[in-house]
Amino acid sequence: MFTYEQALEKLQKYGQEHALRHFAELSEEEQRALLDQIEGLDFSMIHYVHDRDELPARGEISPLGAMEIPEIEEKKDYFRQIGVDAVKQTKVGAVLLAGGMGTRLGSDNPKCMYDIGITKHVYIMQRLIENLMDVVNAADGVAVPLFIMTSDKNHDATVGFMKEHNYFGYDPERIWFFKQEMAPATDYDGKVYLEEKNRIASSPNGNGGWFISMDRAGLLDVVHELGIEWLNCFAVDNVLQRMADPVFVGATIDSGCAAGAKVVRKVAPDEKVGCLCLEDGKPSIIEYYDMTPELMNAKNEKGDPAYNFGVILNYLFRVKDLEKIMNESFPLHIVEKKIPYMNEQGEYVKPEAPNGYKFESLVLDMIHQLDSCLSFEVERWKEFAPIKNKTGVDSVESAQELCKKNGIEL
Numbered sequence: 001m002f003t004y005e006q007a008l009e010k011l012q013k014y015g016q017e018h019a020l021r022h023f024a025e026l027s028e029e030e031q032r033a034l035l036d037q038i039e040g041l042d043f044s045m046i047h048y049v050h051d052r053d054e055l056p057a058r059g060e061i062s063p064l065g066a067m068e069i070p071e072i073e074e075k076k077d078y079f080r081q082i083g084v085d086a087v088k089q090t091k092v093g094a095v096l097l098a099g100g101m102g103t104r105l106g107s108d109n110p111k112c113m114y115d116i117g118i119t120k121h122v123y124i125m126q127r128l129i130e131n132l133m134d135v136v137n138a139a140d141g142v143a144v145p146l147f148i149m150t151s152d153k154n155h156d157a158t159v160g161f162m163k164e165h166n167y168f169g170y171d172p173e174r175i176w177f178f179k180q181e182m183a184p185a186t187d188y189d190g191k192v193y194l195e196e197k198n199r200i201a202s203s204p205n206g207n208g209g210w211f212i213s214m215d216r217a218g219l220l221d222v223v224h225e226l227g228i229e230w231l232n233c234f235a236v237d238n239v240l241q242r243m244a245d246p247v248f249v250g251a252t253i254d255s256g257c258a259a260g261a262k263v264v265r266k267v268a269p270d271e272k273v274g275c276l277c278l279e280d281g282k283p284s285i286i287e288y289y290d291m292t293p294e295l296m297n298a299k300n301e302k303g304d305p306a307y308n309f310g311v312i313l314n315y316l317f318r319v320k321d322l323e324k325i326m327n328e329s330f331p332l333h334i335v336e337k338k339i340p341y342m343n344e345q346g347e348y349v350k351p352e353a354p355n356g357y358k359f360e361s362l363v364l365d366m367i368h369q370l371d372s373c374l375s376f377e378v379e380r381w382k383e384f385a386p387i388k389n390k391t392g393v394d395s396v397e398s399a400q401e402l403c404k405k406n407g408i409e410l
């Protein structure tokens, strides 16, 4: 069992011994919980708050063309057939990344439980399952295996919600839940927050660890047993998300690429979406905040913006290529977020504005570790209705509008 002395030594190594300041006031059980948490948490990345120069620099960025809608339309039937066959043979699994905290939306429940209905209940999870059912129906009823990633913070609520709603009609035998890892959250000075006297503030460590977490949960055995060759990862918060989409699956398989990414045409050069490109000759995603004015204004030979396609967090990965890269290390992202914490007076504070850092790895960085990626254009209004904020851009309201435009009753 991890002792107080061991915990203190570990914390001192990372300048975090303040996490034990209430130790003497705690019951034996609370003390145990805190020591166990300290044993399990990795603090080694925190120093990058002060040493950001040590984080690897970006390589040379150049454009990557996309397979655009007219070309896709022309070959649609051919791609669809390949995709439907793959789904029928259970070669495709879907991975719902639902471990995030949705701090911008600010709901206490997991995002998948959010109700976007107007005249009836339409939960985000329900919308996703409805879309997945379209694929199941196209594949003569073969249910796409669905792996749902949660975190310590929302696991029980997510699983309970799915059970309560009878999995929205999906076959529960084809659904697996797994938890992602957690990382400590700090103030701007790199000191961990406490969220209770016996608990360090921690948050899910980003969506990039999904494959490792699936492996830790023993789910790669399921992937192999079922003969799954492709995993389609997608975000929980796009209510028009089309996962295991046969046309996309077929086009990616046909391309011979190790991965595929759904992209939309950007509305403006400075739109806040990650952009699929090449970095040192390998596929990569450059975040909007890393786009220089030169990159934003660059044109291709057709005179179109050279970095014109934004990712929508819908990626198809070939499993055997993921297995090759799974032990490689990931870039670290230090992200400003709102972190609830307990103040010096012992009061719980839920900040209105960002007050510190979370440490995340991102699924988009996996693309750069692979040799090739098909950039696959989809129609924005049909497939991209993310819910990030309460109001305004990418909000419940904008998503409701887009659902209506697509004939979805709310």
Ligand code: UTP
Residues within 6 Å of the ligand: 097, 098, 099, 100, 101, 102, 103, 104, 105, 149, 180, 203, 204, 205, 206, 207, 234, 235, 236, 237, 313, 337, 360, 388
């Ligand atoms: P976001 O980047 O929107 O993060 O996640 P978030 O935590 O949900 O929301 P904010 O930024 O706090 O408002 C994009 C997708 O990745 C998942 C989310 O659930 C969402 O589907 N995600 C994010 C995880 O699965 N784990 C994480 O640690 C972070």
